[in-house]
Amino acid sequence: MMDSLHRRYHADLLKALRRRFGVDHDGLEDAIQTAFLRFGGLPDRRSVGNPRAFLLVMARNLVLNQMRHAAVAQRTLDQEAQAPLLPILEERTPESVLLERERHRRLNQAILDLPEEERSLLVMSRIEGMTYDEISKRTGRSQADISRRISRALSTLKARMTAELDRSGR
Secondary structure (H helix, E strand, O other), X not given: OHHHHHHHHHHHHHHHHHXXXXXXOXXXXXXXXXXXXXXXXXXXXXHOOOHHHHHHHHHHHHHHHHHHHHHHHHHHHHHHHHOOOOOOHHHOOHHHHHHHHXXXXXXXXXXXXXXXXHHXXXXXXXXXXXXXXXXXXXXXXXXXXXXXXXXXXXXXXXXXXXXXXXXXXX
């Protein structure tokens, strides 16, 4: 059955996709093949009233997804190209290295000085990369409470670091 569907619809699907996305668009053949594979994997293909339309929509969606992924990848590359490069080690002075170490030391101390609950939530969220839902399941706290406490902790850290910068004159 799949072989006869492929022979019957392949050329028509390719023509429709080329009309929609352009003759030179890469990935049209792959999208068609993937659409046929997915259609073949359906448990009840006979329930599909119009296999050609089904395959066309599936192939079109695959091409659109491919284009979205390519656009995201290109934006990421563009952002990386425009981002300021990290200072080259030769350009770093001993003073700048010491200042950076001191800033890290102060930040670590500020984190240690947070109330235990806020510090714990901040570590789970920002260091361990847990979502608020995961933290909620682990701690039994509501996501709103977690959000408030983490926001409070971040505000406290920001205020403390700003105050220390003001005091040091940097």
